[in-house]
Amino acid sequence: MTNQKITIEYNDDIVRKFMIASILFAVVGMGAGVLIATQLSFWQANLNLPWTHFGRLRPLHTNAAIFAFVGNMMFAGIYYSTQRLAKVRLASDFLSNLHFWGWQLIIVGAAITLPLGLTRGKEYAELIWPINIAVVVIWVVFAINFFWTLAIRNEKSLYVAIWFYIATIITVAMLYIVNHLQIPTSWTHSYPIFGGVQDALVQWWYGHNAVAFFLTTPILGIMYYFMPKAAGRPVYSYRLSVVHFWSLVFVYIWAGPHHLLNTSLPDWLQSLGMVFSLMLWAPSWGGMLNGLLTLRGAWHKLQTQPELKFFAAGVTFYGMSTFEGPLMAIKSVNALSHYSDWTIGHVHSGTLGWNGFMAAGMFYWLAPRLWNTKLFSNALANMHFWLGLVGILLYIASMWVSGITQGLMLSATTDGGTVLANPNFIDAVIATKSMMYTRAFGGTLYLVGFFMLAFNIWKTARSGQAVNGTVEVYVEEKEKGMSLISAFLNPPVLYSTATVVFLTGWGFGGGVFGFFSLVCLIFTMIAAVIHLQLGEDTWADWYNKLLANTLPFSILVFLAVFAGGVIEILPTVILNKAANMEGVRQIPYTPLELAGRDIYIREGCYLCHSQQIRTLVGDVLRYGAASRMGESIYDHPYQWGSKRTGPDVAREGGKYPNLWHYMHMLNPRQTSVGSIMPNFPWLYTQNTDLDALPSDLHVMRLLGVPYVEQPADVIKKSALEQAQTIVDDLNKSGAAAEPDKEIIALISYLQKLGKSEIVVKPALASGAK
């Protein structure tokens, strides 16, 4: 073996760029958050404008916080630590810059399109299809740059932080692509290929794991690198970090269905989601304790190093939110917490506490090193910490109080559980109004803290000089890598696979097959033990080599997350739609109703109104019979929602006259005193886009909705005829309306909600013979 000493200059310029972008978008995203929090207590803050109301700004806030703030922070952390752990400069400056500028362009695209109402109508996946393609391209650029860097690294071993980064890159790619499968109807509009329950499941498989693999695993990698560096001591237990990684990667991917508990999602999936969510307690707390115990013997440093304060609090919030999450995934707890502000509090303890504080800690640690100077003001950083901490506590405490109040009030019954105690939904809104003010105040404190951070980092940068870290390393002659075939045609893999297969066959096979599986299982285990004893090094060598070889390792990670996804999603996706109907089938929307639905989605109505009546007494008494799968079978995208700031509208059709809806959209307080819903005056002046209908219906047909092929003029004529009937009805009631206005299409959609037909299950028919 020959060793050669070389000098490496890291590409820290890209780290600085991502860090500055993250701070900038943190302020923008949190600013949008404070504004929409204000709108929930003071409806006038919606400004009566289409671009500034809650329904359009809420996606802007979430996308800015997740993809712009945390995304940029994550890239900064990954690029900084990977270069140092791999002892090599990033593989390509061009790809690094393409990654940076491409990502910022995507963010700007989102910031323009979302206020314009251009949305796919799926939470955290709102961006329109051209931007989706850009995201995939830039993510691939990131992946190539990252894996290329690993391929040319000068450190043989892969530190656990890099494992977490690999899991992030692979899993996010898989989740994003599947949940964004869609067919465009125009350059700015599309329908997802999944509908109803299938779409709900895919959406929350994505939504939950966006939290897991975009907001958690990369930050855990950052924790495992930056906390030991800041504390000046290695991670408490490397063993625990390995168990933490594999357990998290294997378990997290299964937990998505806990977002759909007590809904019309099949029971077995709800149970699966609940059980795996509870299992998440162990790895999450293992990781949290590993992080906190890394500070053993270094607690005194918290007095002088503000970044350690942020890290310690951030990891504590990680522990708190990963305790709260599984708790809320228990079906009976979820009955109270779901659709309420408790979920919002939970999410923010994760994003503000875990993501925000870890980001702040990392920035305070990085800035002096990236500009070769001292932090401008430790006192200011400390003030940021306390202001942010008080802000978070006010925010989440108010959301707990508000959420539990909403849950209790809306599910409370009297007369032996036969009558609602609070029949008016608005009572719960009014009861929690003070909590909305508190939340906005807490969010403002947190935002002010980030302004302090921005100022502190700016002054630090001004006082120093941008430098790229350089190191001299001994480069070992590279050993021959592990081939893909040898990575998987290996005794540990083969014995493990055989054990799982035979164990499953024995457990579920029964009869001769079960007995055969048991015999095979015993033989496999005996063979494995003999093999293990005869060639002990083989097993350890395989694992060690695997960890030093990126491609086989990455494939193993992919298989881990892919298995969870396939087992969870495939049955619901491939099951015949007819078999899912439970005797009820949605009646397809007429062209006008479909146009109204697109307006409903454009205005983000689903962010405050669910369309899913859960199998709970309170829901059924308030809204009618529990929703069934067949009732939303043609909904692309599904509209079950995740929060009820206003009442559920699954059975809104026919509940109120057309005039009520007409007055309600103009000024909700005319029909619902105390409402915090925005006014929608533009719906009364803007024309419905009837020209888009032929293309919309064509795509719906491709997706399996039973529309008959019709010429464009027939479609438009049918829409206008239906609009005229609504206008005639409104005119009779004294309201002046025109058939081509958007409000008419929206009313037609709302009046259709809950309309379905009884069908005979094909399975029953075939069973009868």
Next chain:
Amino acid sequence: MNVFHRIQWEDWHLILASVALILIFSVFILVVIRILRMPKSKLDQLSQLPFEDEKAEKASHEKRNNLH
């Protein structure tokens, strides 16, 4: 037996939760066994990786400062 057979093959998704549990538990056991058998020296070497470049990098910062 027929009923059991129907549960197994026609409603195959009903057993997936159990299959998933077996799968996860098997992997967990394998990982724990492997990590417990890993030599302490190797673990120490891995946990020290974030610090390996620290001294060298610090030296190069100082070198640059001296040049300025």
